[in-house]
Amino acid sequence: MITGHLLSAADLSKDEALNLLSTAKELAAITDGPNKKLPTLRGKTVVNLFFEDSTRTRISFETAAKRLSADVINFSAKGSSVSKGESLKDTAQTLQAMGADAVVIRHGSSGAAKRLADTQWIQAAIINAGDGTHEHPTQALLDAFTIKQHLRNDKSDLTGIRVLIVGDILHSRVARSNVLLLTKLGAQVVLVAPPTLLPVGVGDWPVEISYDLDSQIEKCDVVMMLRIQLERMADSFFPTEREYSRRYGLNSARLAKLSKSAIVMHPGPMNRGLEISADSADDLKSVIIDQVKNGVAVRMAVLYELLGGAQIGDSK
Amino acid sequence: MSILLSSSDIDRAIKRISHEILEHNQGITNLVLMGIPTRGAYLADRISAFITEIEGPVATGVLDITLHRDDLRLRPPKPLLPTKLPPGGIEGKDLVLVDDVLFSGRTIRAALDAIGELGRPRSVQLAVLVDRGHRELPIRADYVGKNIPTSKSESVKVHLSEYDNEDLVELIK
Incomplete structure (x- = not known):
């Protein structure tokens, strides 16, 4: 307790x-x-x-x-x-x-x-x-709850589950809390982001880092898309929204590459069409409403x- | 410390309570057993198993009462235990609550509130292994394994093999 x-x-x-x-x-x-x-x-x-x-x-x-x-x-x-x-x-x-x-x-x-x-x-x-x-922290707890609900039975922790956290790690409190909690529960966490959106010192976190979403998408159980925080984007972290969306957004082509049991998460609010396409957000693999x-x-x-x-x- | 009920005493008490429940409710058709964790749930399972042997399967569930306790504020919070409703639910049923020791009656009051949250049974009855007196609320048991007069400073401890590796009821002074 x-x-x-x-x-x-x-x-x-x-x-x-x-x-x-x-x-x-x-x-x-x-x-x-x-x-x-x-x-x-x-x-x-x-x-x-x-x-x-x-x-x-x-x-x-x-x-x-x-x-x-x-x-x-x-x-x-x-x-x-x-x-x-x-x-x-x-x-x-x-x-x-x-x-x-x-x-x-x-x-x-x-x-x-x-x-x-x-x-x-x-x-x-x-x-x-x-x-x-x-x-x-409560967002991380509800994410862990949702992952457990869909991919694990009652008693066990999250050992063996591979979670991609994709997007603006630099500004994301959701990512920080999730890294701490999910790794503690035994999950493997991979942070996927352009180098400009990764925080200083991320090398010391208990996670893998990747700059390439397409190389990771096939071998994960959970893909968690983070919101691009437009209100914190005063500096230019990426050239254009369109380029970000093409390299790091979840679209139907990437959705099709996910394994059969994989789930799609997003802490909300979503920028539909930027980090996640509308059809991905509404797909059967999406558990975004369950998260709420x-x-x-x-x-x-x-x-x-x-x-x-x-x-x-x-x-x- | 003295032993109040041995393993065979507990066994006989459970069998008698099972018969009394069947007699009073005229069979198992409208009957639901709900055990109060931890040991009440095991007792409910034992009664259920014995009734199954003599009359057929009876709906059995588990009722966690933690959230309804009136002494929640007086001690640290306890983890919640699962509440399991039997498949047919409790609406309109004759529900028998099962617990190990009846003392102040506050647990049963909390259980009555918890039942209210789940539905409206036709009647609620109470079966306990030990009634040790000292009620603080107007609550009584319908089926009692053994009435044991105690002093308030003593405590009664029920051991069940499912949880404590042995069947025993003891009085600790």
């Missing part, structure tokens, strides 16, 4: 991660039933503190918290005092004064979640929902483990 905060996929041991995934599986089964709501977190308050735009992560956390009967407060930087220049510290102390039990934070700066967890600004459990280009559905179950499991039991400071 995990305690305290969830800041990085690196904080999870292999057993903790597998435990979370099996808890998520049970919760998914329960919420598939006629009554989707559980009383477990009644009286707890979860704050979604979103300094960056998000559709699925915020809605997913909100749904997860509500299915466990927690109260949810949504905070987005737009339309709040942050746009008047309020600091993270003051915002956190405001939330503390209002009695938040958990804070789900998405922030443009790497390390923002850890900053909240390490200071005394707020006593709540901190869940990192994406910090800059650093990490997005599993996100709710995985986040329920995280909230349950962090908030479900006795907390530090609770009276006995």
Whole structure:
């Protein structure tokens, strides 16, 4: 069981991660039933503190918290005092004064979640929902859950599964968290990207590197396409979008080369026609909608483990 | 530490409870057994196996109650165990909950809530291997292996061979 905060996929041991995934599986089964709501977190308050735009992560956390009967407060930087220049510290102390039990934070700066967890600004459990280009641990958990659901049975880890992560590794917190978690669970991870979109020091990661998607596509079990983050593309990392799409995009020709059981993943939001073609995104091999559905179950499991039991400071 | 039930005592209790369940429900047609993990689930399996021997197969499942416990806030969170619904579900059935020890009654209260989430059985009955008293809620068992008066400071420990490598009920002072 995990305690305290969830800041990085690196904080999870292999057993903790597998435990979370099996808890998520049970919760998914329960919420598939006629009554989707559980009383477990009644009286707890979860704050979604979103300094960056998000559709699925915020809605997913909100749904997860509500299915466990927690109260949810949504905070987005737009339309709040942050746009008047309020600091993270003051915002956190405001939330503390209002009695938040958990804070789900998405922030443009790497390390923002850890900053909240390490200071005394707020006593709540901190869940990192994406910090800059650093990490997005619940996305990695839901990806691991989805891979397990499609390619592995109950008990086992991901040993022997070969995962291609294709695209903008440099800016991708999803890629970082996935590398940490999937390799810990035994999967083989291959990063496929143009050299300009690989981070410095990637040679020390426990992964293979390739610049050529076509040489890798036939021998993988999972192909995970990353979004080209057009908002972070101020420098010219590749000549044109069209050239990127031809060399690193998933199209129907590459889709046809995948092995029979292979699955296609994308953390969303997709740039259809850039990193993934519309027919690939809608193909039977695509599990992108499953990823969204599993996100709710995985986040329920995280909230349950962090908030479900006795907390530090609770009276006995 | 003293031994309250031996392996053969447990065996006889399970057989008697099985007969009582059949007698009370007039057979297996509308019957569903739901064991509460960990040991209640094994007991439900044993009762199910014995009923299968004498009358035929009976629908049997497992009911995890962790999320409905009222003492969740008082101790660290526990991992969830699988809930397994029998193929026919529980809607309109006569459902027999099976657990190892009946004590405060809080586990059973949580189980009743968990059942409410899954459907609406026609009736809910309770079978336990040991009733040790000290109820904190208005709950009683319909089928009891053995009533054992205890003091609150003692504890009753059930060992089942499926999980603990031996069949034994002991009283720990």
